[in-house]
Amino acid sequence: MKRIGKALFLWGIVAVLTACGQEGAPALAQNINIGADSAGNTAGGDSKEASTEASDQEPSGEDGVFRFAYEGAMLTPGEPVDLSGLPKYSDVAEVPSCAFGGNDKIYNFKTFELTAYFDADEERIYSIYFIDPNLPTTEGLRLGDTVDDMKSFYGDSYETEGASYIYTRGETLLILITNKDIVTSIEYRLNK
């Protein structure tokens, strides 16, 4: 009997220790978003047309993160969404979040899309995705430019994943997808 008691006691300890090893596993419910309960809602906007003019504010990268300067506004992945300095968006869609629980909101500014996630009820910028080939990054790169142009703007400190070039600054990424050495996709994104 004593042996069995000891065995059960030891098993209990092992079980608890093993269980503690699971503490880092993702919280279940927070990471599930089965379909979108509300999606595809639109909101019109026409007060200020979006343009492709870059801002002359503080350039990207001076404080170790990528920032997208646009018409006087500075957009940084991870920071709260402030729409006051931007032209009115033309549409907003809600889609299940890729990186977080709940839904993301995707604001369409005609030249780019801003994806916002919710952090404790506060909207924060997750990514900025370029749509218009005439829209430059803060440093001047545009869709349709070459990989050499990309390197001249951002240097050689990148990682590659297939046809993607990924530049990292702090918690932010600049992800460039290429096809036959031509930049076909530009996205600023939070590294999460």
Place this chain on the structure above:
Amino acid sequence: MKKKEKDILSTGVVLVVFCIIFTLISMLLQPKYMTELEEGSFISQYYREAGGHDVIFLGDCEVYANYSPMELYRDYGITAYIRGTPQQLVWMSYYVAEETFRYETPRVLVFNVNAMRYSEPVSEAYNRLTIDQMRWSGSKAGMILASMTEEEQFLSYVFPILRYHSRFDQLTQEDFTWLFRVRDNTFNGFHLHTEIIPAGALPAERVLPDYQFGDICFEYLDKLRLLCGENGTELILVKAPSLYPYWYKEYDAQIREYASEYGLSYYNFAELTEDIGLDFSEDTYDGGYHLNLSGAVKLSRYFGSILTEGHGLTDHRQDPEIASVYNEKLQIYDKTIEERIREQEDEKDR
């Protein structure tokens, strides 16, 4: 009784009591998926219904939201069951199929190809929704090994208490009410949604660095095809008519090529929305990601016709035994729909 026999007997009693208490605590701590995240109970609802289905659907939310077996029976006398679960990845579908063949041999297995875009497990949370309530078998073990993320441990699926021990202070009435039973919240696997949220703005189509499906996806699609072949079941590939996430033409081409190479039928319903009669201003409950009831009725009627005319499925409506079961199901189904619509209208009036 000798002392040695007494010792053995008392040891046995202690062990049995320990196992019972351990199992009960483990069951209590496991999420029940009855009122929250109810999709987690879909996998287990099949076992009471297993057997006698001509068609089995496999895949993610694009199957359990978009096809209604009740309508397939009502209009064509087809007996079908949807074994869909949230984010069911290709290897999961394979193991669900393997398990299904232990219970029955359908004439047709319909696989929704949306999951081909994922060549890695998405998250533990989604894994749990498919795996937790699956019965133990080699298929479940295989699915766990194929699906685990780096942070997960096999043992936590064998002994769920290792994963859920911290739920002690989160237990709710649901955990006690549904400790020993499961409530059906689907109709042969169909998850009923009567709400309407019209499709509106959708995100721009993202450029992807690579449109090629992963090798592992084709590996499991091959295994699924061969498994169906061994059992004499026809494998049909489908893509549900969702507006988002985008089903790229490059994706479509790979499935078409695969289907052509192995002589499989492939129906991309996203390209057939007009023929089906879908109207995304009224046939979706979430802005175009999934169909609601009216959309599912239209798609099921369309697909039922294909299954009957193109794949020779039998009309069972004249079979008294089957008709008796399905007529009862249809009554409950129709009553539930009426109640849901009435509740929605009442809510609007408030």
